[in-house]
Amino acid sequence: MKDTNRNTALALSCLTAAIVVLSASVSVFAAPVPMAGTGLFRVEHRPGPVLKDSCFECHSVIEGTSVVFKDDVHYYHAISCADCHGGDPKEDDQNLSMSAKRGFKTRVTRQATPGYCGRCHKNASFMRKFNPNLRLDQLALYKTSVHAKRLAAGHAGSAECVDCHGVHNIRAVSDPLSPAHPQHVTETCAKCHAATADLFRKSPHGRAFTSKEMPGCTACHASHATRPANRAMLTGKHGVCTDCHDAGSAGEKAAAEIARLLASLETTARGSKEALARVRVAVHTFDVAAIKRAAEPAMAEGKPGRK
Numbered sequence: 001m002k003d004t005n006r007n008t009a010l011a012l013s014c015l016t017a018a019i020v021v022l023s024a025s026v027s028v029f030a031a032p033v034p035m036a037g038t039g040l041f042r043v044e045h046r047p048g049p050v051l052k053d054s055c056f057e058c059h060s061v062i063e064g065t066s067v068v069f070k071d072d073v074h075y076y077h078a079i080s081c082a083d084c085h086g087g088d089p090k091e092d093d094q095n096l097s098m099s100a101k102r103g104f105k106t107r108v109t110r111q112a113t114p115g116y117c118g119r120c121h122k123n124a125s126f127m128r129k130f131n132p133n134l135r136l137d138q139l140a141l142y143k144t145s146v147h148a149k150r151l152a153a154g155h156a157g158s159a160e161c162v163d164c165h166g167v168h169n170i171r172a173v174s175d176p177l178s179p180a181h182p183q184h185v186t187e188t189c190a191k192c193h194a195a196t197a198d199l200f201r202k203s204p205h206g207r208a209f210t211s212k213e214m215p216g217c218t219a220c221h222a223s224h225a226t227r228p229a230n231r232a233m234l235t236g237k238h239g240v241c242t243d244c245h246d247a248g249s250a251g252e253k254a255a256a257e258i259a260r261l262l263a264s265l266e267t268t269a270r271g272s273k274e275a276l277a278r279v280r281v282a283v284h285t286f287d288v289a290a291i292k293r294a295a296e297p298a299m300a301e302g303k304p305g306r307k
């Protein structure tokens with residue numbers, strides 16, 4: 001018994017030594033640390049012998065940007081300020097370090113951010129060095145999305161990368177604290193689609209998806225290639241409902257009824273645009289009776305003799 005203990009202790013100390021050697025050879029060493037009482041963990045970053053980083057050093061003492069950056073997946077991979085913002089991290093002087101001559105780019109606009117992030121994320125030979133399993137198509141998919149098109153059309157309130165992943169505190173999507181983690185997708189979309197999210201949460205899907213750790217909104221709308229929504233999502237070739245509901249099930253029947261209701265509202269052009277928009281939000285109750293109730297004003301508005 002004692003011998004086994006000694007062997008285990010020996011094996012452990014060898015392992016520790018191996019880890020120390022390993023951590024000295026890579027720039028950063030991280031270990032998941034449980035957060036008391038939450039069931040969550042956080043990754044503790046310990047910079048190893050990293051290169052000079054004047055941006056980080058100076059910004060640590062001003063404003064506190066770098067304090068937040070310590071939780072960032074990029075920081076963990078020793079990708080730092082200058083890798084996104086340009087400039088010279090070896091230069092201590094603020095004016096030299098942040099000069100256009102050294103590649104520093106001023107203010108990042110919301111329209112420019114996707115290209116900024118995509119520069120690395122679509123680059124296979126670069127990304128494979130860090131993680132061979134990470135997909136490389138986020139920017140390509142995002143460009144096809146309704147969000148990208150609205151942003152390009154000048155709607156600054158549309159969604160781009162940092163709205164769903166944060167900035168300076170970007171985390172792996174498997175990290176339970178990431179806003180893109182399945183458990184947080186709904187609240188992330190809710191920042192801009194609050195009424196829709198309210199109904200979704202109270203719906204049978206809200207409860208079922210949460211208990212099954214399924215993402216909310218993106219189960220039907222995708223995360224990067226979000227398309228304009230329409231009733232083709234309910235039935236037929238582009239229907240999403242039958243991904244999970246068998247033919248003849250309550251879910252499939254509801255889908256068919258909701259599609260019929262929307263079709264009759266659209267084709268007869270009854271009701272104002274606003275009234276129709278309210279019905280489309282009400283779809284997220286996935287409750288035929290509730291959607292019919294939401295459709296009543298739209299139906300009534302279109303009736304002759306009513307003002």
Ligand code: HEC
Pocket residue numbers: 054055056058059062081082085086087088089091092093094097098105106107
């Ligand atoms: C010696 C200190 C110092 C160094 C070194 C430094 N900065 Fe700054 N940085 C500042 C100060 C001060 C500001 C202005 C803050 C303000 O206006 O609120 C600033 C502003 C910025 C801004 C905002 C610019 C804008 O247009 O609004 C970014 C981005 C930035 N720094 C990134 C970097 C990067 C990247 C590096 C390294 C290449 C770097 N900084 C090096 C002190 C420094």
Ligand code: HEC
Pocket residue numbers: 055056059065066069074079080081082083084085106107108109110113116162167168
């Ligand atoms: C992964 C890329 C990335 C890294 C790494 C990064 N930033 Fe940023 N930073 C951005 C983006 C994108 C924005 C614009 C955020 C927005 O739209 O809200 C930004 C905004 C800023 C701003 C506000 C200026 C502005 O344009 O409004 C400052 C200051 C800044 N960053 C400093 C830093 C510092 C200091 C570091 C390193 C500790 C750093 N950043 C690391 C991507 C990055």
Ligand code: HEC
Pocket residue numbers: 114115117118121133134135138139142147159160161162163164165173180181185218223224
């Ligand atoms: C509307 C919200 C939203 C926007 C905008 C968005 N993402 Fe995502 N992203 C997500 C969600 C949700 C996931 C997790 C599910 C998945 O992988 O599709 C994710 C996953 C990722 C991943 C991990 C992929 C993997 O293989 O595990 C990366 C990297 C990423 N996004 C980068 C980006 C970049 C770069 C942009 C901008 C071009 C962007 N995202 C825009 C919501 C968004």
Ligand code: HEC
Pocket residue numbers: 073074077079083084113116117118119120121127130131134161162165167170171172173174
């Ligand atoms: C300088 C190159 C570079 C830039 C610019 C960059 N990234 Fe990354 N990003 C990486 C690398 C490398 C990783 C680590 C890959 C890994 O280990 O999974 C990463 C990881 C991520 C992850 C975590 C993926 C996962 O494992 O779930 C997300 C999300 C992400 N980046 C989003 C962004 C966003 C949003 C931007 C723009 C604000 C951005 N990145 C800009 C290189 C970059």
Ligand code: HEC
Pocket residue numbers: 186189190193196197198200205216217218219220221229230231232233234240262277280281282283284
């Ligand atoms: C089970 C599938 C499903 C889920 C989950 C889902 N939606 Fe939808 N969504 C639909 C369908 C179907 C429509 C199309 C209604 C129409 O336009 O005919 C739609 C329409 C929309 C629209 C356009 C109408 C409106 O509400 O303004 C938005 C925006 C939207 N969804 C966002 C979300 C968000 C945000 C979430 C999560 C809170 C979500 N959806 C969850 C199926 C879904």
Ligand code: HEC
Pocket residue numbers: 146147150155157158159160163164185188189190191192193217218221222223226227228229230
């Ligand atoms: C930063 C704000 C913001 C965030 C975050 C956001 N969206 Fe959007 N979304 C918009 C805007 C703005 C539009 C365009 C609305 C319009 O054209 O009237 C839009 C449009 C849509 C549409 C198309 C609606 C239609 O009428 O066809 C869908 C579907 C959608 N978003 C789903 C999502 C989902 C799912 C998420 C989370 C993964 C999300 N959005 C996160 C702002 C956002």
Ligand code: HEC
Pocket residue numbers: 204205208209219220233234240241242243244245249250251252254255258286287
């Ligand atoms: C990602 C899988 C998934 C998709 C896609 C999906 N559902 Fe569901 N749906 C579920 C789950 C899980 C439940 C809960 C079933 C339970 O509690 O037994 C559910 C429940 C329902 C219910 C309540 C009745 C029942 O079967 O419990 C209705 C109605 C419903 N869904 C309609 C729809 C409609 C309409 C769509 C398409 C717009 C859709 N669903 C798309 C997974 C999904």
